[in-house]
Amino acid sequence: TKQCLVIGLGRFGTAVATTLYELGHEVVAVDVVEDHVQKVTNLVTHAAILDATDERALRSLGIPDFDEIVIAIGTDIKANILTTIAAKSLGARRVVCKATDEVSARVLEKIGADEVIRPEHDMGVRTAQRLGGVRRKDTPDLGPNTSIVEVEVNERLRGTLKDLNLPNRFGVQVIAVGRGGRMEVAPRADEELRPHDVLIVVGDNHAIEELRRYRGD
Amino acid sequence: TKQCLVIGLGRFGTAVATTLYELGHEVVAVDVVEDHVQKVTNLVTHAAILDATDERALRSLGIPDFDEIVIAIGTDIKANILTTIAAKSLGARRVVCKATDEVSARVLEKIGADEVIRPEHDMGVRTAQRLGGVRRKDTPDLGPNTSIVEVEVNERLRGTLKDLNLPNRFGVQVIAVGRGGRMEVAPRADEELRPHDVLIVVGDNHAIEELRRYRGD
Numbered sequence: 150t151k152q153c154l155v156i157g158l159g160r161f162g163t164a165v166a167t168t169l170y171e172l173g174h175e176v177v178a179v180d181v182v183e184d185h186v187q188k189v190t191n192l193v194t195h196a197a198i199l200d201a202t203d204e205r206a207l208r209s210l211g212i213p214d215f216d217e218i219v220i221a222i223g224t225d226i227k228a229n230i231l232t233t234i235a236a237k238s239l240g241a242r243r244v245v246c247k248a249t250d251e252v253s254a255r256v257l258e259k260i261g262a263d264e265v266i267r268p269e270h271d272m273g274v275r276t277a278q279r280l281g282g283v284r285r286k287d288t289p290d291l292g293p294n295t296s297i298v299e300v301e302v303n304e305r306l307r308g309t310l311k312d313l314n315l316p317n318r319f320g321v322q323v324i325a326v327g328r329g330g331r332m333e334v335a336p337r338a339d340e341e342l343r344p345h346d347v348l349i350v351v352g353d354n355h356a357i358e359e360l361r362r363y364r365g366d
Numbered sequence: 367t368k369q370c371l372v373i374g375l376g377r378f379g380t381a382v383a384t385t386l387y388e389l390g391h392e393v394v395a396v397d398v399v400e401d402h403v404q405k406v407t408n409l410v411t412h413a414a415i416l417d418a419t420d421e422r423a424l425r426s427l428g429i430p431d432f433d434e435i436v437i438a439i440g441t442d443i444k445a446n447i448l449t450t451i452a453a454k455s456l457g458a459r460r461v462v463c464k465a466t467d468e469v470s471a472r473v474l475e476k477i478g479a480d481e482v483i484r485p486e487h488d489m490g491v492r493t494a495q496r497l498g499g500v501r502r503k504d505t506p507d508l509g510p511n512t513s514i515v516e517v518e519v520n521e522r523l524r525g526t527l528k529d530l531n532l533p534n535r536f537g538v539q540v541i542a543v544g545r546g547g548r549m550e551v552a553p554r555a556d557e558e559l560r561p562h563d564v565l566i567v568v569g570d571n572h573a574i575e576e577l578r579r580y581r582g583d
């Protein structure tokens with residue numbers, strides 16, 4: 150499980166904090182408005198009132214301990230920028246920032262944000278892709294127990310697909326093989342695999358974990 | 367290509383309208399504020415200033431002609447509700463609404479919205495799923511020419527998978543079969559298909575179009 154810090158508990162920040170917690174991660178959630186903190190008290194590991202632009206207060210949270218830091222302050226772009234700079238200088242490993250527009254997004258990228266999300270805009274693009282028939286790579290729902298993942302070929306996965314016999318040994322099916330940026334769907338069984346080829350594999354989540362363990366993950 | 371109407375050109379509505387247009391669809395975009403309309407004039411098929419709560423104005427757009435109607439009015443929930451009711455009563459085939467909170471979302475569903483999106487909240491959930499390591503069904507990137515889609519079994523797709531022989535006839539692979547809420551991955555070739563089964567199919571986009579056409583889409 151990951152240690153996550155979420156700063157700013159508007160609609161976006163609250164959804165990030167509570168969903169990470171439901172997935173079993175440790176979540177610290179902070180906001181400068183008491184009401185916003187109250188709403189999530191029982192839905193995260195620890196909630197606190199804190200002004201993230203106060204560098205001493207930020208330092209007291211133990212910034213380097215967090216795997217992910219999400220800065221979900223929107224309207225007050227100055228506070229978002231100050232908090233991002235402070236977090237990075239205190240040793241934050243990964244900072245994900247929310248931005249309200251393209252200009253703010255570019256500034257946040259320049260000052261070191263590892264990822265910038267524009268919730269309204271990004272959701273608008275995804276919605277249009279879905280309505281407009283672009284086969285976004287959101288696979289049809291295979292149910293909670295099944296997944297499609299990438300598995301990179303290493304020395305444990307030598308030979309041809311026929312040699313490896315993944316369907317019988319692990320119960321997973323290879324639906325495509327990626328090599329050098331090109332993807333071959335429904336690959337031939339006698340194709341010799343090479344290191345760094347990427348297998349696109351579908352199967353039950355436990356079967357996929359088995360395969361990953363076998364490969365040495 | 368689809369005929370789409372987007373009402374309300376905030377960040378979400380603008381992203382929906384311009385992305386649908388870039389994907390090659392016909393897009394009419396309207397807003398009550400002239401400035402918002404000006405910004406998209408060259409980015410959609412047709413942009414107009416219009417108050418969507420004015421039923422006569424709405425009627426003049428030819429509501430039944432649109433495949434998708436997106437109502438992206440947020441803060442003024444009354445305007446959103448009035449517009450949704452008016453669009454449905456004028457014969458709208460599909461209405462997708464934006465909502466700013468859960469209560470509004472429930473009201474919009476009750477009055478007939480076919481789909482309700484809460485951009486900040488929904489993007490927060492997706493972000494947490496990605497950061498939190500849930501294998502969201504976002505498949506690894508199979509490249510722009512390959513897709514994974516659902517194809518519902520109808521009278522054109524009778525018999526067993528072996529009988530249908532989809533890999534040789536269309537160049538697509540069936541990776542799972544869904545029936546009554548359950549999903550069977552790596553299905554047996556002699557499994558007799560039934561109407562309303564859902565085939566999860568992977569293949570080149572042209573091959574998938576072929577299969578859809580054969581099925582009668």
Ligand SMILES: Nc1ncnc2c1ncn2[C@@H]1O[C@H](COP(=O)(O)OP(=O)(O)OP(=O)(O)O)[C@@H](O)[C@H]1O
Binds near residue numbers: 181182201202224486
């Ligand atoms: N310096 C700060 N320290 C901590 N939290 C802050 C600070 N400044 C603002 N916030 C909080 O950040 C949150 C998000 O701010 P924003 O202005 O983006 O609100 P919002 O538009 O309601 O967000 P959303 O669109 O996600 O609902 C608010 O809850 C606000 O109280």
Ligand SMILES: Nc1ncnc2c1ncn2[C@@H]1O[C@H](COP(=O)(O)OP(=O)(O)OP(=O)(O)O)[C@@H](O)[C@H]1O
Binds near residue numbers: 373398399416417
């Ligand atoms: N009756 C109406 N008819 C047409 N457009 C309307 C009507 N009422 C509001 N709008 C428009 O809807 C758009 C979206 O409204 P909203 O209040 O959600 O703004 P917003 O919060 O900026 O949106 P976003 O979060 O997507 O950026 C605005 O551009 C507004 O002018």
